[in-house]
Amino acid sequence: MQTVTLKNTNIILFLIIIMLFSSVSMIAANTAFMVTDGIYQGVTVGDIPVGGLSVIQAQAKIAAIVEERIVKSPVIILVYHEQKWIISAQDIDLNIEADKLAQQAYAVGRTGNVVNRLKERYLAINQGQELPLTVQYNQDKIYDILTKIAKSVDQKPQNAMLKMTENSRIEIAPEIVGHKVDLNKTLLNIVENLNTKLTFSLSLSVDDLQPSISAYDLKDIDGLIASYITQFNPWDQNRTQNVLLAARSINGVLVRTGEIFSFNDVVGLRLPKYGYKEAPGYINGVLVPDWGGGVCQVSSTLYNAVLLADLGIEERTSHFYPPGYVPIGQDATVADNQLDFKFKNTSPYNIYIASEILGNRLVVTIFGRQVENSPEISVISTDKRVLEPNTIIQQDQNLELGREVIESEGQKGFQVTTYRIKKINGKVINKELLATDEFKPVDRVVRIGTKMPAQQSKK
Structure with missing residues (x-):
C-alpha cells in the first residue's frame, strides 16, 4: 500500500515540475517578445x-521604397494583343499613408487579449505576418483612362457581304x-490588383462581338433570283431622305430559309431622331405631311421583288389610294406599329436582300440559289374597275345665292384583282390569287x- 502511495506521489511531483517548466517557458517567451518596443520580427x-x-x-x-517604385516603374501596364x-x-493620383501602415505593423501582437497577443507574436516571429500594402487612388480617373483606351480597341462587327461583279459573278466579302x-470587368481587375500590388501588368477584358451574317450563311447563294425598280423625284x-434611310435598312439583310421578314422590325420606327423627315403621305385618304413619308415606296418595291422571287407573302396591305410608282394592286403600305409588310423565305436556301439608290431609281435585288427549270414569274392585274366618286352638294348661307364653289375635286376609285403567274416553257403551271384591292373613291x-x-x- 505504501508503495502505491509513493508511486502516485512521484507522478504528481513530476507533473508539477512539468507545469512549472511550461509556465517558466511561456513567461520567458513572453518576456522575450516584450524586450523590444519596435515592430515584431517577421512583420x-x-x-x-x-x-x-x-x-x-x-x-x-x-514611404521611401514606395516612392522609388512608383517613380521608376509604371504602376499599371494594360495589354491587348500587341498594344500596351x-x-x-x-x-490616377496614387499614394499611400505610410504612417497608418507603420502603425498597423506596430499593432501586430499588441491588441486583443493575452492569448491573442501571444499568438500573433509567435506567428510573426516563426511564420511571418504580411499586412496589405493599401494604397489610395482616384477610381474615376482610372475609368476615364479605360474609356479612352476602349475607343481605340472597340470595333463593331461587320457582316459578310455579297455583291455581283460586272461579269455577273457573285463575290462574298467575309x-x-x-x-x-x-x-467594368477591367476596372474590377485593376482594383483587385491595386489592393495587393504596387505595380503590375494586366490584360484588358475584351468581348468578341460576332456578326449576324457569316460567309458560311452565304455559301449556297450563287446568283440573282429577282429584282424590281421604281422611280422617285x-x-x-425630304421624301428622298426617307427613301434612302429605309433602303439602307433593308440592304444586306439575310433571310434564312423558313424565316419571316418583317419590314417594320428591320427598318424600325420612322422618327426624327433617326433622321426621317416630313414628306407627303396619305392619312385617312388625304395627302398630308407625315414623318417618314415615302418609306412605303421601299416596302412596295421590296414587295414586288419578293413576288418575282416566288417567296411567300405573310402580311400586306394596300394604300388608301394607289401610289404612282407601282402598278395598281402591287403596292404594300406600312405604318409604325400598325401596318407591316411581311414575307416568308419559302425556298430551301437562304436569301440575301440588296437595296440601292441609283440616281432617281430605287433598286431592290434578291439573291439566292439558282435552281434549274425554275418557273418564270409574272404579276398581272385583272378585273379592273373604275369607281366614280359621288358629288356632294352643300348649301352655304355665307355664299351668294346660286354661286358654286368646288370644295374638293374628288378622286376616282379603283377595284383590281392581282395574280402571281408561274410558267414553265410558256405554259402556266400555277395562278395564285394575291389580293382583290378596292381603292375607294373620294367624294366631289x-x-x-x-x-x-x-x-x-x-329713294
Missing part, C-alpha cells in the same frame, strides 16, 4: 520587411469579328350659295 507591409523597426523608422522605409498602355501613379472592352429632298364636294342678296332701299 512585413506588402513585401517590405519592417520587423525590429520603430514606427517612425518603418514609416520612413515604407502605361498608367503612372500621377495619372465577316469581321467585332471587339468591345468590358470596362430626287428634287423632293360642291358648295352652293343660298344667301339672298340685300334689297336696295327705295
Whole structure:
C-alpha cells in the first residue's frame, strides 16, 4: 500500500515540475517578445520587411521604397494583343499613408487579449505576418483612362457581304469579328490588383462581338433570283431622305430559309431622331405631311421583288389610294406599329436582300440559289374597275345665292384583282390569287350659295 502511495506521489511531483517548466517557458517567451518596443520580427507591409523597426523608422522605409517604385516603374501596364498602355501613379493620383501602415505593423501582437497577443507574436516571429500594402487612388480617373483606351480597341462587327461583279459573278466579302472592352470587368481587375500590388501588368477584358451574317450563311447563294425598280423625284429632298434611310435598312439583310421578314422590325420606327423627315403621305385618304413619308415606296418595291422571287407573302396591305410608282394592286403600305409588310423565305436556301439608290431609281435585288427549270414569274392585274366618286352638294348661307364653289375635286376609285403567274416553257403551271384591292373613291364636294342678296332701299 505504501508503495502505491509513493508511486502516485512521484507522478504528481513530476507533473508539477512539468507545469512549472511550461509556465517558466511561456513567461520567458513572453518576456522575450516584450524586450523590444519596435515592430515584431517577421512583420512585413506588402513585401517590405519592417520587423525590429520603430514606427517612425518603418514609416520612413515604407514611404521611401514606395516612392522609388512608383517613380521608376509604371504602376499599371494594360495589354491587348500587341498594344500596351502605361498608367503612372500621377495619372490616377496614387499614394499611400505610410504612417497608418507603420502603425498597423506596430499593432501586430499588441491588441486583443493575452492569448491573442501571444499568438500573433509567435506567428510573426516563426511564420511571418504580411499586412496589405493599401494604397489610395482616384477610381474615376482610372475609368476615364479605360474609356479612352476602349475607343481605340472597340470595333463593331461587320457582316459578310455579297455583291455581283460586272461579269455577273457573285463575290462574298467575309465577316469581321467585332471587339468591345468590358470596362467594368477591367476596372474590377485593376482594383483587385491595386489592393495587393504596387505595380503590375494586366490584360484588358475584351468581348468578341460576332456578326449576324457569316460567309458560311452565304455559301449556297450563287446568283440573282429577282429584282424590281421604281422611280422617285430626287428634287423632293425630304421624301428622298426617307427613301434612302429605309433602303439602307433593308440592304444586306439575310433571310434564312423558313424565316419571316418583317419590314417594320428591320427598318424600325420612322422618327426624327433617326433622321426621317416630313414628306407627303396619305392619312385617312388625304395627302398630308407625315414623318417618314415615302418609306412605303421601299416596302412596295421590296414587295414586288419578293413576288418575282416566288417567296411567300405573310402580311400586306394596300394604300388608301394607289401610289404612282407601282402598278395598281402591287403596292404594300406600312405604318409604325400598325401596318407591316411581311414575307416568308419559302425556298430551301437562304436569301440575301440588296437595296440601292441609283440616281432617281430605287433598286431592290434578291439573291439566292439558282435552281434549274425554275418557273418564270409574272404579276398581272385583272378585273379592273373604275369607281366614280359621288358629288356632294352643300348649301352655304355665307355664299351668294346660286354661286358654286368646288370644295374638293374628288378622286376616282379603283377595284383590281392581282395574280402571281408561274410558267414553265410558256405554259402556266400555277395562278395564285394575291389580293382583290378596292381603292375607294373620294367624294366631289360642291358648295352652293343660298344667301339672298340685300334689297336696295327705295329713294
